[in-house]
Amino acid sequence: MKVLDELDRKTYKNVWTISECTGGAVHPVSYELLGAARKLAAERGCEVWTIALGHGIGARLESLFAYGADKIIAVDDERLRVFNDELECHILERLVKKYRPEIILCAATSRGRALIPRLAGRIRSGLTADCTGLAIDPENGDLLQTRPAFGGNIMATIRSGEYRPQMATVRPRVMPMPEPEVGRMGEIIRETVTPEDALNVKEILGTIGRHEPTVNLTDARIIVAGGRAMKGPEGFKLLEAFADRIGGAVGASRAAVDNGWIAYPHQIGQTGTTVQTDVYIACGISGQIQHLIGMQSCKTIIAIDIDDTTPMMKLADIAVKGDLFEIIPAVMKELDERSGA
Amino acid sequence: MIIVVCVKQVPATTDAKIDPETKRIIREGTKSVLNPFDLYAIEEAIRIREKVGGEVCVLSMGPESAKNVLIEALSMGADRAFLLCGREFAGSDTWATSYALSRAIKTVGGVDLILCGKQAVDGDTAQVGPGIAAQLDLMQAANVSKVEEITSDAVTVSRMTENGFDVLRLKLPALLTVLKDINEPRVPTLKDARKARAAEITVWGSGDIGADPDLIGLNASPTRVVKTEPPAVRNTVTVKLGGEPADAAKALVGEMIGRGLL
Numbered sequence: 337m338k339v340l341d342e343l344d345r346k347t348y349k350n351v352w353t354i355s356e357c358t359g360g361a362v363h364p365v366s367y368e369l370l371g372a373a374r375k376l377a378a379e380r381g382c383e384v385w386t387i388a389l390g391h392g393i394g395a396r397l398e399s400l401f402a403y404g405a406d407k408i409i410a411v412d413d414e415r416l417r418v419f420n421d422e423l424e425c426h427i428l429e430r431l432v433k434k435y436r437p438e439i440i441l442c443a444a445t446s447r448g449r450a451l452i453p454r455l456a457g458r459i460r461s462g463l464t465a466d467c468t469g470l471a472i473d474p475e476n477g478d479l480l481q482t483r484p485a486f487g488g489n490i491m492a493t494i495r496s497g498e499y500r501p502q503m504a505t506v507r508p509r510v511m512p513m514p515e516p517e518v519g520r521m522g523e524i525i526r527e528t529v530t531p532e533d534a535l536n537v538k539e540i541l542g543t544i545g546r547h548e549p550t551v552n553l554t555d556a557r558i559i560v561a562g563g564r565a566m567k568g569p570e571g572f573k574l575l576e577a578f579a580d581r582i583g584g585a586v587g588a589s590r591a592a593v594d595n596g597w598i599a600y601p602h603q604i605g606q607t608g609t610t611v612q613t614d615v616y617i618a619c620g621i622s623g624q625i626q627h628l629i630g631m632q633s634c635k636t637i638i639a640i641d642i643d644d645t646t647p648m649m650k651l652a653d654i655a656v657k658g659d660l661f662e663i664i665p666a667v668m669k670e671l672d673e674r675s676g677a
Numbered sequence: 678m679i680i681v682v683c684v685k686q687v688p689a690t691t692d693a694k695i696d697p698e699t700k701r702i703i704r705e706g707t708k709s710v711l712n713p714f715d716l717y718a719i720e721e722a723i724r725i726r727e728k729v730g731g732e733v734c735v736l737s738m739g740p741e742s743a744k745n746v747l748i749e750a751l752s753m754g755a756d757r758a759f760l761l762c763g764r765e766f767a768g769s770d771t772w773a774t775s776y777a778l779s780r781a782i783k784t785v786g787g788v789d790l791i792l793c794g795k796q797a798v799d800g801d802t803a804q805v806g807p808g809i810a811a812q813l814d815l816m817q818a819a820n821v822s823k824v825e826e827i828t829s830d831a832v833t834v835s836r837m838t839e840n841g842f843d844v845l846r847l848k849l850p851a852l853l854t855v856l857k858d859i860n861e862p863r864v865p866t867l868k869d870a871r872k873a874r875a876a877e878i879t880v881w882g883s884g885d886i887g888a889d890p891d892l893i894g895l896n897a898s899p900t901r902v903v904k905t906e907p908p909a910v911r912n913t914v915t916v917k918l919g920g921e922p923a924d925a926a927k928a929l930v931g932e933m934i935g936r937g938l939l
Contacts, residue, residue: 359840418843421807421817446838450819453804457775457811462899465802484908486688486799493904538816539846541833552839558938582939600822600858601837606798607713607857615938632911636938638929650915654932657919666926671939674930 340500347436348500350385351377354428354442354452355400357390358419362399364513364555365443369506370404371514372470373441376479379472380438383407387431389424391417397524402516406523409435413529419447422537425454427529432459437501439479441470444505445554452505462496463503466610468510468633469493479504484633508554510612551585551601558584558615561604561631564591565620565641565660572598575619578664581671587611587631589621605630619660623648640664678731678829680722680790681782683809684715684750686743687799711746714794716753717855720862722792723754725827731789732756736781738766738774744878752865752873759785763882768895771800775808777893780886782813790832791852795820806854816847819854 351373356363366386373384383406388397391414400408411427432440432455442448444466456463469482473495479502481494496502553559560579566572572586579586587609588602604611606626616634621627623639623646631637632651639652640660649655656663689708722733735750737743738761747758761781769777782788791810796803803819810817822842823835830849835842837856847853865873883893891897918928933939 419838421810421819425811446820446836449803450807450817453771453775453802453807454811454817456772456804456899457808460772460899463771463804464900465800465804480903485801485905489908491906491908492902493906494900495903496899496901499899536814536816536848538818538848538851541844541846543841543843544835545841554839600856603857610801615933636936638933644917644919651911652915654916654918654929656925656929657917658922658925662922663925663929666922667929670923670926670930674934 340498345500348438349380350383350435350437351380351439351441352437352501353384353386353405354440354448355386355388356443356445356447357388357393357396358447359417360390360392360396362393362396363443363445363508365445365506365508366400367403367516368508368511368513369441369443370400372506372511373439374404374514376439376470376472380477382438385409385435385437387428389416389427391415398521399516401520401522402518403514407525408522409525409527411527411529415529415534418540418543419451420537420540421450421454423529423533424451425458426533426535426537427527428455429458430530430533431527432501440501440503442503442505444507448505452503456503460499461501461503462494462499463505464494464496465505467504467506470504470506478502489629507612509557509614553585553587553602553604553609553611556585556611556613558582558617559587559604559611559613559631559634560584560617560619561587561589561621562592562598562619563589563621563627564595566592566597569597571661574661574664578668581668584615584617589627618648618652619664621648622646623651678725678729678789679734679785679787680725680731680792681734681736681785681788682715682718682722682750682755683778683791683793683805684719684735684737684746685712685797686710686737686739686746687712687797709742709745711749712794712797712799714796714798714855714857715746716794716862717857717859718792718794719750719753719755720860721824721855722790723863724860725790725824729827729829734759734785736778736785737761738769738777738781747878748873748876749865751876752870753863754865754869758876758878760878760880761882761886762880765883765890765894768898769893770898770900771802771804771808772900773893773898775805775812776897777883777886777888778805779809779812780888781881782809784881784886789829789849790827791815791850793852793854795854795856803854806852810852813850813852816851817853818845818847818851821853821855822858824853824859
């Protein structure tokens with residue numbers, strides 16, 4: 337789609353979200369996107385639609401109404417069980433041309449970050465990654481998208497005013513979870529995978545669950561992360577026990593991963609995963625800039641370290657000075673005592 | 678097999694400074710480096726070439742100084758280097774960049790495989806890889822942690838997801854973006870580095886790649902930065918705890934419960 341004049345732009349309406357239903361369950365970020373979409377739709381005076389692509393998702397669609405969708409376009413097909421970039425992009429491209437949404441919000445998960453730039457490339461449209469703020473420009477009704485750049489050292493506000501749809505991705509847990517409205521209903525539009533959609537798409541040979549203890553850093557509410565001071569794989573056993581006790585996931589600095597103490601999927605930072613959890617507990621991580629830019633947007637940062645002069649101890653909301661091999665067991669003991677165990 | 682690796686010159690993060698007046702990143706005088714993720718893409722391309730034969734081409738878009746990152750790739754063992762350079766490309770967003778790089782890949786000709794790093798560390802968008810695949814209508818896999826098998830017409834890869842790995846088979850030509858744990862990049866010898874500095878780098882303008890002038894540069898970019906500002910200061914006070922481990926632990930649990938963190 338080329339640059340549109342004002343008249344053309346007006347033919348695009350409604351705010352869409354791309355729900356995440358891979359594997360058959362609705363990922364919670366889908367509800368967060370609906371919450372953000374409702375606010376934008378209220379200002380634009382339009383509807384919220386959500387696109388649900390997956391397999392065996394029928395029974396789960398109603399929750400999307402409860403969290404704010406007015407309409408759902410559902411495509412339920414065996415071939416959508418595992419994310420297939422080309423197939424999902426073909427379907428979305430067709431739906432966008434058919435229904436002409438004004439705004440599309442998608443989760444910045446591994447799926448969303450591969451799918452949406454491909455769609456933007458196909459339909460020649462503006463896309464802003466990992467937005468932390470979304471607003472409507474009161475002057476012209478355009479979407480204003482705010483995102484961190486240069487590792488969070490700067491916040492940029494971006495507009496893709498001349499193009500429709502305006503597209504943005506948002507990381508899980510960045511937008512607040514809205515309150516569901518039980519019993520709220522809407523219309524389900526059923527679409528199917530056409531033979532053209534399925535042309536020239538990759539073959540999915542299989543999926544493998546993690547052989548390591550499961551880690552999903554993007555979705556975690558609490559992360560307990562360890563660095564060089566964990567001294568070895570045994571140190572991470574302690575962190576695992578601590579994370580289990582408080583319902584968290586285990587993260588690691590690059591130093592710990594490079595030493596082979598824990599697998600790469602746990603790595604946080606510039607060459608690992610960027611996280612924005614509610615709570616980040618850094619254990620013996622000094623806080624090199626490459627690590628900080630992967631976690632400094634977490635809401636509450638707790639640091640435990642023997643050295644209280646490190647960048648991490650200075651950045652932290654709560655800094656605990658001491659030997660983490662003494663502090664962590666003491667914290668677990670304290671938690672047990674409080675819970676009367 | 679002809680493999681193109683797309684690489685980017687990025688500011689060395691520790692040097693990123695913001696002009697207090699204009700609130701913009703000061704690029705002048707800051708040190709630039711090869712985007713860290715691209716090292717793994719270059720290494721993987723060389724390993725594939727060593728296995729099945731062929732040629733590794735490295736491609737970048739940027740100012741003259743971006744030749745430095747191409748030289749780094751050549752010293753690791755890439756065969757040819759191309760730089761898209763010119764005023765007309767300036768200000769390109771991810772869409773316009775994907776378009777220009779896809780034109781260059783077409784101009785190289787006969788390309789079987791395109792490799793990119795997972796993302797560039799300055800923008801962190803991860804958009805240009807899938808953007809190129811979209812422009813060329815090729816199959817793509819992002820976040821590849823292993824190339825399982827490659828033949829003259831297909832590649833089988835493992836892709837890392839939040840829940841594990843997917844094993845995918847893509848018809849060639851295809852585009853992959855690779856993760857850090859795919860390999861361990863080699864360190865070039867001094868001799869290789871010297872040889873690379875003497876190697877020729879092909880510089881192309883928009884005319885050389887047959888780019889539509891309406892689809893490159895700032896004016897063709899769908900997104901526009903309208904404002905930049907420093908992030909909100911995250912906290913003013915650090916609560917400091919310490920002393921006996923049992924006391925520190927008690928105080929920490931108290932703080933966490935008080936703040937509703939548990």
